[in-house]
Amino acid sequence: MTAVDSATATSTGNGTGIDAWTEVCPLDAVPVEEGRAVLLPDGTQVAVFRTHDDQVHALCNVDPFSGAAVLSRGIVGDLGGVPVVASPMHKQHFDLRTGACVEDASVVVATYPVRVRGGTICLGRT
Amino acid sequence: MPRTLVVIGNGMVGHRVVQALRDRDTAGGWRVVVLAEEARPAYDRVALTSYVDGWDPLSLQLDGAEFTGDAAVELVLGDAVTAVDRAGRTVTTAAGRTVAYDALVLATGSAPFVPPVPGRDLPGCHVYRTIDDLDAIRADVERARVGRGRGAAMVVGGGLLGLEAAKALRDMGVSPHVVELAPRLMPLQVDEGGGALLKRLVEGLDVTVHAGTSTAAIEPDRGRLLAKLANGTELDLDLVVFSAGIRPRDQLARDCGLAVGERGGVVVDEGCRTSDPHVYAVGECASLDGRVYGLVAPGYSMAEVVADRLLGGSATFPGADLSTKLKLMGVDVASFGDAHATTEGALEVVVNDAVRGTYKKLVVSDDAKTLLGGVLVGDAADYALLRPLVGRALPGDPGALLAPAGGGGGGVGVDALPDEAQVCSCNAVTKGDIRTAVHEQGCADVPGLKACTRAGTSCGSCVPMLKQLLTSFGVEQSTALCEHFTQSRAELFEVVRVTGITTFSRLVQEHGRGRGCDICKPAVASILASLGGGHILDGGQGALQDTNDKYLANMQRNGTYSVVPRIPGGEITPEKLIVIGQVARDFGLYTKITGGQRIDLFGATVDQLPLIWRRLVDAGFESGHAYGKALRTVKSCVGSTWCRYGVQDSVGLAVELELRYRGLRSPHKLKSGVSGCARECAEARSKDFGIIATDNGWNLYVGGNGGTMPRHADLLVSEVDKETLLRVIDRFLVFYIRTADRLQRTSAWLDAMEGGLDHLRDVVVHDSLGLCAELEAQMAAHVDGYADEWAAVLDDPEKLARFSSFVNAPGAPDPTISFREERGQRVPVLLGVPEVSSR
Numbered sequence: 001m002t003a004v005d006s007a008t009a010t011s012t013g014n015g016t017g018i019d020a021w022t023e024v025c026p027l028d029a030v031p032v033e034e035g036r037a038v039l040l041p042d043g044t045q046v047a048v049f050r051t052h053d054d055q056v057h058a059l060c061n062v063d064p065f066s067g068a069a070v071l072s073r074g075i076v077g078d079l080g081g082v083p084v085v086a087s088p089m090h091k092q093h094f095d096l097r098t099g100a101c102v103e104d105a106s107v108v109v110a111t112y113p114v115r116v117r118g119g120t121i122c123l124g125r126t
Numbered sequence: 127m128p129r130t131l132v133v134i135g136n137g138m139v140g141h142r143v144v145q146a147l148r149d150r151d152t153a154g155g156w157r158v159v160v161l162a163e164e165a166r167p168a169y170d171r172v173a174l175t176s177y178v179d180g181w182d183p184l185s186l187q188l189d190g191a192e193f194t195g196d197a198a199v200e201l202v203l204g205d206a207v208t209a210v211d212r213a214g215r216t217v218t219t220a221a222g223r224t225v226a227y228d229a230l231v232l233a234t235g236s237a238p239f240v241p242p243v244p245g246r247d248l249p250g251c252h253v254y255r256t257i258d259d260l261d262a263i264r265a266d267v268e269r270a271r272v273g274r275g276r277g278a279a280m281v282v283g284g285g286l287l288g289l290e291a292a293k294a295l296r297d298m299g300v301s302p303h304v305v306e307l308a309p310r311l312m313p314l315q316v317d318e319g320g321g322a323l324l325k326r327l328v329e330g331l332d333v334t335v336h337a338g339t340s341t342a343a344i345e346p347d348r349g350r351l352l353a354k355l356a357n358g359t360e361l362d363l364d365l366v367v368f369s370a371g372i373r374p375r376d377q378l379a380r381d382c383g384l385a386v387g388e389r390g391g392v393v394v395d396e397g398c399r400t401s402d403p404h405v406y407a408v409g410e411c412a413s414l415d416g417r418v419y420g421l422v423a424p425g426y427s428m429a430e431v432v433a434d435r436l437l438g439g440s441a442t443f444p445g446a447d448l449s450t451k452l453k454l455m456g457v458d459v460a461s462f463g464d465a466h467a468t469t470e471g472a473l474e475v476v477v478n479d480a481v482r483g484t485y486k487k488l489v490v491s492d493d494a495k496t497l498l499g500g501v502l503v504g505d506a507a508d509y510a511l512l513r514p515l516v517g518r519a520l521p522g523d524p525g526a527l528l529a530p531a532g533g534g535g536g537g538v539g540v541d542a543l544p545d546e547a548q549v550c551s552c553n554a555v556t557k558g559d560i561r562t563a564v565h566e567q568g569c570a571d572v573p574g575l576k577a578c579t580r581a582g583t584s585c586g587s588c589v590p591m592l593k594q595l596l597t598s599f600g601v602e603q604s605t606a607l608c609e610h611f612t613q614s615r616a617e618l619f620e621v622v623r624v625t626g627i628t629t630f631s632r633l634v635q636e637h638g639r640g641r642g643c644d645i646c647k648p649a650v651a652s653i654l655a656s657l658g659g660g661h662i663l664d665g666g667q668g669a670l671q672d673t674n675d676k677y678l679a680n681m682q683r684n685g686t687y688s689v690v691p692r693i694p695g696g697e698i699t700p701e702k703l704i705v706i707g708q709v710a711r712d713f714g715l716y717t718k719i720t721g722g723q724r725i726d727l728f729g730a731t732v733d734q735l736p737l738i739w740r741r742l743v744d745a746g747f748e749s750g751h752a753y754g755k756a757l758r759t760v761k762s763c764v765g766s767t768w769c770r771y772g773v774q775d776s777v778g779l780a781v782e783l784e785l786r787y788r789g790l791r792s793p794h795k796l797k798s799g800v801s802g803c804a805r806e807c808a809e810a811r812s813k814d815f816g817i818i819a820t821d822n823g824w825n826l827y828v829g830g831n832g833g834t835m836p837r838h839a840d841l842l843v844s845e846v847d848k849e850t851l852l853r854v855i856d857r858f859l860v861f862y863i864r865t866a867d868r869l870q871r872t873s874a875w876l877d878a879m880e881g882g883l884d885h886l887r888d889v890v891v892h893d894s895l896g897l898c899a900e901l902e903a904q905m906a907a908h909v910d911g912y913a914d915e916w917a918a919v920l921d922d923p924e925k926l927a928r929f930s931s932f933v934n935a936p937g938a939p940d941p942t943i944s945f946r947e948e949r950g951q952r953v954p955v956l957l958g959v960p961e962v963s964s965r
């Protein structure tokens with residue numbers, strides 16, 4: 001496994017303009033091609049995903065279709081080369097990089113800046 | 127010197143009048159003044175609900191709405207007309223303008239009808255007609271959200287517009303309640319049977335329907351609203367949207383003495399002229415033959431008529447087709463032709479399939495030969511097939527036309543369609559276009575047809591028909607599992623079995639492409655498990671499992687899980703029953719006896735699952751695999767031990783079968799039942815494999831199914847002893863596991879099998895393929911290798927690590943989950959239902 005030590009970027013978290021990073025867990029706490037939920041101090045829930053190439057992505061954990069906080073428990077894979085998670089509730093897919101729903105372009109879940117530093121996953125404050 | 131046309135109202139139809147006139151008035155005979163109450167240029171009101179998607183008013187604006195660069199059109203926005211002086215031929219506006227006219231068009235549309243409910247003027251009460259209305263609704267929704275997450279709203283009126291409003295509210299994150307006075311939804315479009323089904327389908331989408339009742343009062347209640355319904359129900363709400371019908375805006379006409387219809391609307395003749403020859407009325411404010419049209423297409427026809435008349439023509443209103451097909455929140459509804467059977471002697475043919483969730487009605491002539499109209503709910507795929515047939519001879523018996531395809535009746539059958547029939551109504555693609563795409567452009571699958579013809583790219587409801595057309599044009603359909611594997615499930619099973627591959631990543635690398643998805647990953651995980659791949663969370667397999675298998679529990683609608691311990695054969699000791707009760711009490715779990723003779727405990731969070739199972743495992747319980755595509759229950763009747771008719775020990779056999787096959791992973795779930803005599807109290811013939819006792823042994827039935835497509839099981843062998851019985855079941859199950867498609871129950875598998883039951887009997891009883899020894903060996907390996915999945919999780923810290931709501935805050939409860947009480951037990955607070963207690 002290659003732990004990524006540089007700033008691994010999601011589409012929103014390209015390192016610019018983010019002044020504070022919160023350490024959430026070791027990279028190894030998220031198995032490859034799985035997700036885990038993170039609870040932020042303000043009660044927000046973020047789903048952190050790790051893909052096969054050890055990229056990490058962070059989306060809002062709430063499934064916008066059911067309202068349940070479950071996206072982190074979905075299956076991670078790809079559709080036409082796009083890394084996605086399938087909502088475990090009713091199987092809609094979300095682009096891990098942008099949060100866009102594959103089945104319904106009008107639905108987009110929030111993304112969060114995320115990076116791996118020293119083997120630890122950190123979420124950026126936006 | 128051009129004459130002056132004044133148009134009052136700049137809605138969809140008023141705009142069309144001006145457009146049509148400007149297109150045709152090449153001689154410059156008219157200048158046009160448009161006086162509009164709304165402050166924005168004409169927009170697409172039909173698509174109003176889509177405003178919610180991006181809150182961009184410009185996306186709705188109609189083409190050419192501003193008449194930029196056209197000196198002959200003067201558009202006055204935000205200034206309503208207040209009076210018409212017919213004698214002086216002038217109109218006066220609110221801002222004090224007076225405009226003289228040679229001809230006047232009333233295009234004032236209609237206003238939402240707000241029933242006289244006490245409290246209807248309170249803040250938070252809205253109507254649903256304009257962009258401004260939606261902006262006001264949005265502001266209230268946002269206010270309601272602050273601090274509460276999700277609000278609740280009441281929509282008064284369950285017609286087409288009410289359901290649109292409910293959808294908009296749902297899309298805004300509010301839980302809608304729809305209150306409809308009539309006993310059913312969409313009373314104008316669908317009949318009673320269709321309405322009942324529509325209610326069921328819409329309720330499945332988190333819209334609560336209160337039909338057959340009215341709103342008695344709305345009261346302010348601590349910053350929210352309290353609605354009291356006539357049937358005694360009270361609703362806590364953040365906002366109310368009235369959508370109880372429309373009333374033509376005919377006040378100007380009344381004030382200036384124009385004739386007005388009995389039920390409202392400015393009376394016009396077929397040339398759209400009012401009782402004053404200088405004044406026309408079009409769109410929703412006009413009443414033609416006592417009828418007001420609430421759809422845009424008839425309004426557009428009227429606009430064309432007026433433009434023609436203004437230029438000296440004599441066009442008349444051609445009449446309107448009121449057929450509609452809608453997708454409301456994903457539920458198909460269509461009505462066409464004489465949907466309510468008003469034609470003299472009309473006959474109705476109804477197929478109401480509660481199981482499939484479809485309702486279909488055809489209205490036919492008294493000799494049952496000509497199609498007059500119909501109503502479709504739940505599945506409107508036949509709309510495209512049936513609507514072109516209205517007024518034509520039916521291609522077959524009406525009952526057969528409605529039968530589900532493949533269900534024996536045959537359905538309409540795409541072969542019966544003429545080439546000019548529209549297959550995709552969204553994109554106006556005909557059967558002939560599809561034929562050309564297949565035969566001349568080489569389209570061989572649905573994605574190809576989409577790219578080539580645009581069919582199927584909008585609402586998607588025609589996709590099943592596209593598949594049927596491909597088949598009927600002789601194109602073979604792909605059996606590929608998904609985009610990552612070209613193989614079918616059965617082919618992949620053989621690949622895994624023969625190569626001995628034990629990981630998904632190797633399989634996809636060597637035999638597929640990409641990284642996999644939620645279709646192939648669980649399918650492969652199931653194959654690996656059927657072939658004895660160890661614990662389902664071992665060796666990275668956790669990432670492959672559907673969420674239920676991933677957490678060894680069934681996910682519920684609020685993200686909590688249910689727990690189902692195995693109770694083999696439904697037999698349980700009082701001590702064990704007490705333990706279940708204690709566990710349920712201690713963890714506050716909702717408790718229900720299932721349809722499978724066991725007990726389901728609901729509302730456990732991921733963190734609680736291991737704690738609950740620690741207690742259950744210690745008391746001798748095992749996983750019931752309610753979460754897995756695996757053996758569920760072997761139902762039993764009480765049998766010869768107690769029952770005075772029983773001829774064999776059905777409970778004993780059921781327990782033995784359940785213990786033998788527990789944990790067996792298969793393409794879909796497996797259910798069984800054992801009845802002690804032919805009275806069949808265990809409903810064995812509705813099971814994948816069911817056993818019925820006879821005086822001389824056991825009868826084995828296979829391929830039964832309850833569920834969506836019920837099927838009675840077929841007799842495979844009769845009057846065999848127990849040893850033979852087990853051997854045949856072993857073979858049957860492994861043969862199924864090896865060769866079925868993903869998520870294909872034994873019933874569908876058997877129906878699709880070439881040679882059917884006889885072939886199956888040849889293979890698993892007479893060993894015609896010489897496979898039986900192998901099949902038995904695979905089952906023996908399963909039986910020997912069985913271990914309880916939950917006990918294994920509890921013994922392994924690595925597996926246990928998964929069971930925490932938050933990776934950075936183990937033990938912290940999920941703040942989105944809360945419960946309320948119902949009939950003495952905890953149930954989830956549905957999104958939007960006001961909270962009563964939270965944990």
Ligand code: SRM
Nearest residue numbers: 680688719720721722723724752758831832833834835871
């Ligand atoms: C709990 C229970 C209802 C109850 O309160 O009684 C139930 C609950 C569910 N059923 Fe069922 N079914 C239950 C008995 C049945 C029965 C009756 C029976 O088994 O005798 C049937 C019809 C018989 C059959 O399967 O042929 C049944 C036919 C279905 C189907 C349709 C299957 C089909 O082939 O058409 C589904 C959907 C599916 O599996 O894809 C389903 C799916 C489900 C799911 C798993 C839906 C889901 O994905 O969440 C429900 C899970 C609830 C949970 O979390 O525990 N359930 N379900 C019953 C559990 C029995 C048990 O102890 O294991």
Ligand SMILES: Cc1cc2nc3c(=O)[nH]c(=O)nc-3n(C[C@H](O)[C@H](O)[C@H](O)COP(=O)(O)OP(=O)(O)OC[C@H]3O[C@@H](n4cnc5c(N)ncnc54)[C@H](O)[C@@H]3O)c2cc1C
Nearest residue numbers: 135137138139140163171206207234235409410420421422
């Ligand atoms: C949410 C929604 C969904 C719909 N869906 C469909 C559908 O799927 N299919 C379908 O066929 N139809 C649908 N309709 C109906 C369709 O929008 C109407 O039939 C159509 O807009 C009628 O056009 P109109 O010009 O007659 O009236 P409107 O579009 O209502 O225009 C009338 C205009 O006149 C203005 N006005 C009124 N009085 C005055 C005055 N005194 N002075 C100046 N201006 C005035 C009003 O402000 C308004 O702008 C839907 C309507 C709504 C609200």
Ligand code: SF4
Nearest residue numbers: 330720721726833834
């Ligand atoms: S328990 Fe079964 S029948 Fe009831 S809602 Fe769930 S799946 Fe449908």
Ligand code: FES
Nearest residue numbers: 550552584585586
């Ligand atoms: S009918 Fe809507 S996409 Fe074809």
